[in-house]
Structures are given as C-alpha cells and as structure tokens.
Amino acid sequence: MNSIKLNILATAIFCLTTGSTIAQDTIWINSGEWMQSADTMPALRFNASAVFDTVNTSFNIQENNTWALTVINTDSVAHTFTITTSVIFTENIPAGEEVTFEVPALPFGTYRYYSSDERGEVLGLSGLIKVGINSDLQFHWNLADWMPSRMDSAAAGNPVDWNSGYIPRYFSINSHTYPNTANDPLGTVTMNLGDTCIISIVNGGFMEHVLHFHGFHVEILAATVQTSRVGWIKDTLPIHKGEGLTLQLVAAQTGVYPVHNHNLVAVTNAGFYPGGMLTMITVQP
Amino acid sequence: MNNLNQMICWRLCCIIATILLNSSSITAQVLQPLQPLPPIMFTEMNGTMTLDDGMELPIWGYGLSADGYITLPGPLLEYETGENVNLVFSNPSPESHTIHLHGLDVNQANDGVPTTSFLVVTGQNGAYNFTASQPGTFLYHCHVTTTLHLTMGMYGMILVRHPDGTLFEDGPTYHSDAPLLFSDLEIATNLAPVQSYPFHDIRPDYFMINGLSGSQLDSGPSILSCPFGSQLALRLGSMAYTRTRLIFPPSLNATCWMSDGRPVPTPFSADTLDIFPGERFTVLISPPSSTFDGTFEVQYWDMLNSQHAHSNFIRFRDASLSTPPSLTPPTIIIAPNPARNSITIPAIQPWTIWDLSGRQLLSGHSSTIDISTLPTGNFVLRTSSGSSPFVKY
Secondary structure, eight states: HHHHHHHHHHHHHHHHTTTTTOSSSEEEEEEEEETTEEEEHHHHHEEESSOSSSSEEEEOTTTTEEEEEEEEOOOSEEEEEEEEESEEEEEEEOOOOEEEEEEOOOOSSEEEEOOHHHHHHHHTTTEEESSOOOOSSEEEEEEEEHHHHHHHHHHHOOOTTTTOOOOOSSSEEEBBBBTHHHHHOOEEEEEETOOEEEEEEEEEEOOEEEEEEEEEEEEEEEEEGGGGGOOOOEEEEOOOTOOOOEEEOOOOOOEEEEEESSSSGGGOBBSSSSSSSSSEEEEEE | OOOOHHHHHHHHHHHHHHHHHGGGHHHHHHHSSTOOOOEEEEEEEEEEEETTSSSSSEEEEEEEETTSSSSSSSOOOEEEETTEEEEEEEEEEOOOOEEEETTTOGGGGGOOOOOOOBBOOOTTEEEEEEOOOSOOOEEEEOSSHHHHEEEHOOOEEEEOOOTBSSSSSSSOOOOOEEEEEEEEEEEEHHHHHGOOOOGGOOOEEEEEEETTGGGGSSSGGGGGGTEEETTTEEEEEESSSEEEEEEOGGOOOOEEEEEEEEEEEEEESSEEEETTTTTTEEEEEESSSTTTTEEEEEEEEOOOTTOEEEEHHHEEEEGGOOOOOOOOOOOOBBBBBBBEEEEEEEEEEEEEEETSOOOEEOOOOOOEEEETOOOSEEEEEETTTEEEEEEEE
C-alpha cells in the first residue's frame, strides 16, 4: 500500500510538469462519469493517478526499448492491458489488483492500448502510445465514438449485444467534443509559420473514422494498419478501428483551419451540428 | 440561332453579369469584351432530381448562372495547374451558404468555413480567389450545417489538369478524364430537411455516381470509353456518408497514381480500392482489347457496421464501340432574340425563366411566352430538353 501511495505522489508530480503526456511506469484503471450535453455516461479510464480523469493518459517512449509498467485496477471487474500490432500483447489485470509486467519493444509509430474486456472497451479504456517521437512540437488525437444506452447497459453488468444497431451519439478527440476540443492542450495544434509538428492518432472507437485537414496536406510517417500508405501526402485520412497513425504537418501558411471527421454524422453532439470530432489548427506568423 | 450568335449572346450575358456583380470593373470589362470570363456559380434550395425509380426528390445544390438551374452534383469546375482563379458565387437562396474548396489548401479567407472565412448570405455575392497550384482531383461543398447541406446535394468536383497531358510533372500520359463522384443520401432527409434532426443518425438509402444510380448508369455519358492502347484517367472522389469500394476486373490493369491531389510515392495496382468520405484518387485504366465491353463494380459500405449496403456498376468499353457524344449542348431555339414583349419556343412545353443570379422569375406551359413584365436584361430560358439565353430590351 505504501508503494502505491509513493507511486501516486510521484505520478502527480510528473503530471504537473508534463501535462497528461507521460513516460511513467504506473497507471490506474479508474471509474467515473463523462458528461456531454444532456447525457451523463458511466466511464472507465486509464489515468496517471488514482484520481479519475476523463482523458486517458498517453505514453511517449523510445523505440525498440522494452518498458516496465504497473497497472492498478480499481474497477470491480478484471481488465486487460492490450496492444495489437502484428502480434497481440495482453496482460490480465484482476479486479482490485496491481500487476507489473514488461511491455515489448515497439517500432516508431503510434499505437492504441486498451482493455479487451467488453465493459472496458465500451466505457472508454483506450489510450495512446507514441514511440520514438522526439519532436518538440507534438500533439495527439485519441478518437472515440460513444453510444450512451450501450454504455449504461455495460456498466450495469449486461453483456454487450454487438449485433444490435450501433448509433453513436457522441464523437470525441481526447474525450473532448467540439467546441471543447479547441481548448485541449494535448490536441489543439498551435504552431508558428514554418514549424513542423507531429500528430499521433489512434482510433479507439467502434467504427471507421476519416479526418480531413483544411489548409494543409500532411505526410503519413507511420501506420499500424494502412502500412502501404507510409510516405503518402494527403488531406483526408481514413483511420481504421484500432489503428494508429503518425503524421507530419508543416505549417506552410498562417491562419485558423478546421480538422474534422468527413463522415459528417461525426461532427455532431447529440445530433446537433457542429460538434464531435472537430478541432482547429492555428498557425501564427 | 447559329453558333456564332449563341457565343456572342453567352459572352454578352457573362459581361453584363460581371458588371452587375462588380461595378468597379465596368471600365475594364467594356474595354475587353471578348476575354474569357470566369463562370458564376449560384446556389438554390428548390431543385429536384429524378431517382432511378422515377421519384422526384427535392435537392439543394449549385449551378452555373448561365444554365439557370442547379444539379446534383454541382457543375464540374476545371482549371489548369497554376491558374489564378476568381470563383464568383451568387446566393439567391433563402439561407446562407459557402463554397469550401476541399483539398486545394487555400488560405483562411477563402476556406469557405463560416466561422473562420465568410458566409454568403441570401441575396449577396461572394468571390473565392485562389491559385490551383497542384494538379489532381479535388472537391467543393457547402460548409454551412455541413451534415445537412451535403446530404441535400451541395457538392461537386474540381479537376486541376497538368498542362502537358500528363497527370503531373513527369507523370504518365493519358487519353482523357472521367470524373466519377460517389455520393449518397437519405431520402427522408431530402423530403423533409427541416425535420431531419438528429444529424448523427443520417442513414443513406440511395447511392449515386455523378448523381445517377442503377439503370440510370446504363446509357449515355455514364458509359466510359477509351481507345485500346491508351489510358482513361478515372478522377474518383467521395462525398458519401458510406465507404466506397471500387472493384476492377484485373484485365483493366487499374493503377492508382494519385491521392488527394498528390502523386503516391509508388503507383500500385488498384483492383480493389476503398474511398472514404472526402478522399480522392486518380486511377488509370485501359481496355484490354479493341472489342472490350465490360463493367466494374462500385460498392457502398456502411461506416458504422462495415456492412455492404449497395452496388452500382459502371460500363467501360473500347472507344470504337461508343458513339461520340455530341459536342453541342442541347439548346432551345428562341425567337425573336433579343425581344421586347414576347418570345416563342418550338413547341408547347413547360418552361422556366431565370435571371443571371439564379433566381427563377417566370414559369409556364406554352410556346409563346409573355416577357413584357421582365426588366431589361439577360435571362435564361430552361425546358426539360435544354436551356438558352435571351435578351429583353
């Protein structure tokens, strides 16, 4: 117990100095609530402390290095820490327990980590790992889609009916929906003319997403599913379920430009436009 | 009216329209009356389209003022690489609209996003100025309440050609272009757009290629052709709510060269190609023989559940098997022209008269048309078989 408290303290200090993007070795599975418009939804998150935060924590680690991680599960059911690459890495985390394990080395890119337990998946246990990204200017977008009725059912302990109609009501970037996405320090791209930044994206949702950049084309540096597209320069990028993309953006002109899902049902909040998966890129002179 | 008269009349219409839209340019336009003038786009919310089963469906959309009517998709906008474009946009419709130039990386002022650029409100004109700096396939659409305005039909394709007949600098040569814009709509939304909330639950149930579906694709300009030994450039873009999947017979040697207005690093065989909403690709295909006459499939896949929702088929054959399309657009013979009190058209038929801002002013069903109530100016008469400009003096 004492070691857990020390970990909480160390993590809290680390978070204060780095925001929520951390390279730490302990995370918590916390339960809480996520509020959007008129809906309050049960939520599970991977957090950097024992205090529930609606934003899943992200990791920034060096490429091709193994990595020791402790996961503390405060939920009432077992979860996993899973990474799907060309192989599946998964560790079971029993309810109320703490497990330490070694994460295998990963090549350069962006990866999704998640709980493969269906309650964990539906309630939002899905984060992002950046590997080998050393840029001073980097942002990340953890994409998700949410259906409140399915979340309520899963939170009540019911098995998820994956064959029932899926109609998500919210679409988020780093657990924020527009207009709150525009105030997200981890995801709102702000840069100066001529700067180059790296944008890491994972699709932690249950459907395919496709992001369109206004004002810019970006280069695909790495992809975990669409590997043949590395090196392509595009303005509209599909992200398959579970996929990680790593993009390079050069700020070639000044101004404020939207980036949004071009499956336009996903730029809504509870059916109202604009909302959802929409954020802004600001390039200053 | 002979072709020369038609051309003069069209140029006159363009000149006068430009003068009306920009009074500061009167002197320049009068001194250079025969210089090519940019087309004027307009938007309306009172159009209709005919579905494959004959049903008439309300649409919103874009059109060229010279035509006087909107279409789904809107008119193909064609430019050359490096061209400086002044796209004039007139909005006589009851709501505000914009033109977002999707993929052209224009600056913020010309981006067509209401909150960061400008709205063109009812009764006003706007202009988008940009350089078509990259060759390739691009799109345009309204960015006002985008989820609704797109499914209603407010979109089109932009084609920027490289000037030497290649796809891009040092790229492959090709015979001709075939723009294919994939889209879909939810019929209930188009029938009752005001009641279409919530927008997160739009479920497309009609699937199109260039606004056509099913048997509508079996004839006329929807049939693609190209001479054996040469390549047809398919300009592919999606404004759908579904993922589009093209399946080419291997014998067509479909090869993808570009995506989103940029060459791909390594051209690749594209026998199966997925196109997500907003994406574009350029694919070269060629008939495998001088007698080839076949089809390729366009599938539409639900983005929510990855289920196959619909298929359309495009016919492609060797050019020797196709009748070349007429180069002269359908027109209506109007006499006299110019006219003061009345004009006549060849037969009793339904007609509408539009001004150059896209406003419908008169309609009727006759061969003699009373135009005495029109002000002096230039107008477009439209029937089901075509349209023609005329002058009221």
